[in-house]
Amino acid sequence: MTAIQGGFTASVNAMYDRAVSLMDLSPGLVEKIRVCNATYTVRFGVRLRGEIHTFTGYRSVHSEHMEPVKGGIRFAMAVDQDEVEALASLMTYKCALVETPFGGSKGGLCIDPSAWEPHEMEQITRRFAYELIKRDLINPAQNVPAPDMGTGEREMAWMADQYKRMKTTDINGNACVTGKPANAGGIAGRVEATGRGVQYALQEFFRHPEDMAAAGLTGTLDGKRIVVQGLGNVGYHAAKFLSSEDGARITGVIERDGGIWSDTGLDVDAVRAHIRETGGVKGFPDARFDANGATLLEADCDILIPAALEGVIHTGNAPRVQAPLIIEAANGPVTAEANDILLDKGCVIIPDLYANAGGVTVSYFEWVKNLSHIRFGRMQRRAEEARHQVLVDELERLSRDKGLAWTLSDDFKARYLRGAGELELVRSGLDDTMRGAYGAMREVWQGRADVPDLRTAGFIVAISRIAASYQAKGL
Numbered sequence: 322m323t324a325i326q327g328g329f330t331a332s333v334n335a336m337y338d339r340a341v342s343l344m345d346l347s348p349g350l351v352e353k354i355r356v357c358n359a360t361y362t363v364r365f366g367v368r369l370r371g372e373i374h375t376f377t378g379y380r381s382v383h384s385e386h387m388e389p390v391k392g393g394i395r396f397a398m399a400v401d402q403d404e405v406e407a408l409a410s411l412m413t414y415k416c417a418l419v420e421t422p423f424g425g426s427k428g429g430l431c432i433d434p435s436a437w438e439p440h441e442m443e444q445i446t447r448r449f450a451y452e453l454i455k456r457d458l459i460n461p462a463q464n465v466p467a468p469d470m471g472t473g474e475r476e477m478a479w480m481a482d483q484y485k486r487m488k489t490t491d492i493n494g495n496a497c498v499t500g501k502p503a504n505a506g507g508i509a510g511r512v513e514a515t516g517r518g519v520q521y522a523l524q525e526f527f528r529h530p531e532d533m534a535a536a537g538l539t540g541t542l543d544g545k546r547i548v549v550q551g552l553g554n555v556g557y558h559a560a561k562f563l564s565s566e567d568g569a570r571i572t573g574v575i576e577r578d579g580g581i582w583s584d585t586g587l588d589v590d591a592v593r594a595h596i597r598e599t600g601g602v603k604g605f606p607d608a609r610f611d612a613n614g615a616t617l618l619e620a621d622c623d624i625l626i627p628a629a630l631e632g633v634i635h636t637g638n639a640p641r642v643q644a645p646l647i648i649e650a651a652n653g654p655v656t657a658e659a660n661d662i663l664l665d666k667g668c669v670i671i672p673d674l675y676a677n678a679g680g681v682t683v684s685y686f687e688w689v690k691n692l693s694h695i696r697f698g699r700m701q702r703r704a705e706e707a708r709h710q711v712l713v714d715e716l717e718r719l720s721r722d723k724g725l726a727w728t729l730s731d732d733f734k735a736r737y738l739r740g741a742g743e744l745e746l747v748r749s750g751l752d753d754t755m756r757g758a759y760g761a762m763r764e765v766w767q768g769r770a771d772v773p774d775l776r777t778a779g780f781i782v783a784i785s786r787i788a789a790s791y792q793a794k795g796l
């Protein structure tokens with residue numbers, strides 16, 4: 322792993338500092354927004370395999386200008402205070418940019434999930450959740466976690482259940498975490514949301530020829546060569562949708578054990594199945610394998626999607642990166658110094674605070690759904706169905722009265738009357754959010770000669786909204 326020289330938080334803060342240097346804010350407010358409000362560290366023991374094991378976990382709250390605060394919980398060996406604080410600060414800026422009404426938070430547990438059996442993971446997760454719930458660091462009104470690296474629906478279900486066991490009278494208990502399974506208060510489309518958001522972000526970028534020209538790109542996503550690092554939740558869904566729906570070619574995949582390459586494009590589902598079966602990409606048929614996967618970050622391609630870890634593009638490799646467009650599906654994959662090297666080379670970076678905001682956007686829909694205690698879109702759907710029935714009846718009457726030689730097929734009527742389900746509502750809400758946030762960001766990027774890139778523009782939009790919130794409500 323590439324630790325970020327000088328620290329992850331320092332790297333995010335360097336990006337923040339560049340943005341505020343182009344804004345008219347008081348030094349006191351600049352400092353208040355930058356700092357992380359609080360980080361709670363917990364060390365707890367769990368008796369496993371006849372021995373007591375001590376685990377270290379964190380929950381960091383960066384900004385409470387809006388509450389609840391929101392952010393994922395990561396399970397990985399590299400978790401530490403610097404990492405959760407940097408990730409929490411990115412959550413603050415991300416939520417402000419896509420206008421989800423949350424402050425920023427993040428959590429982490431220092432653990433290798435692959436070293437433990439599922440029932441042991443459940444014990445550990447529930448105990449960690451217990452420690453956080455006790456201190457209102459998991460709470461539907463104050464702090465709402467979600468999945469991140471190493472966690473998913475399973476861990477969120479355990480945490481929500483733990484909360485409900487401890488707070489039996491909280492009628493909003495299910496809203497204490499998002500990213501839960503569909504049968505436990507989750508929402509359709511949350512698992513795919515971050516990768517889907519990456520796809521929508523790229524689609525939106527490719528709707529703007531002027532922006533594409535900055536990266537020296539033309540045409541559409543169809544046929545574009547893409548390298549993805551990390552075929553986990555985010556990387557897999559982004560790669561799958563971009564290849565199967567937009568015609569892009571996934572020419573490279575980088576995983577823990579190395580990278581694979583195919584000029585004609587890799588079958589994303591087949592690669593994922595191979596990883597599940599063998600634990601890595603090595604041995605995937607009809608592809609070249611390189612045990613040093615990081616070299617593929619420097620491969621000749623049109624779009625690079627780092628979707629694994631922070632700090633993977635640094636001063637050491639940035640000069641050799643060839644991709645003209647990088648979309649940061651992971652948080653913090655490009656360090657502040659590497660960012661400048663890439664900018665000088667004419668590379669366009671779609672920044673993390675925008676690119677991977679699909680997760681928190683759909684988490685917001687899930688939270689609202691849980692608080693409203695009604696299936697998402699249920700009332701709207703009933704109203705739509707009634708309206709559509711009027712239209713179908715009228716079309717049939719017209720065709721009958723006028724003696725027209727056509728009728729609506731039963732299949733059409735059934736599909737039309739069914740209207741949009743939860744998944745369609747979620748996807749359209751996400752698409753709308755990604756388009757809106759890109760518009761706000763690009764207006765600053767293209768509209769101001771002193772703003773060098775989309776990242777600085779995104780920070781400026783986010784920071785001005787946070788500043789306005791502090792100025793309106795006080796500290």
Ligand SMILES: NC(=O)c1ccc[n+]([C@@H]2O[C@H](COP(=O)([O-])OP(=O)(O)OC[C@H]3O[C@@H](n4cnc5c(N)ncnc54)[C@H](O)[C@@H]3O)[C@@H](O)[C@H]2O)c1
Pocket residue numbers: 322393468469470471472515550551552553554555556575576577614628629630631650651652677678680681
């Ligand atoms: N899950 C979400 O909803 C979400 C939302 C926003 C941002 N993110 C960010 O996206 C990134 C990935 O998160 P995820 O949820 O997909 O995690 P994940 O655990 O599902 O997947 C991570 C993938 O990266 C691979 N990986 C780990 N170390 C690697 C290395 N050194 N080289 C190559 N591959 C490596 C893993 O094997 C795995 O396939 C993280 O930065 C996370 O903060 C996730």
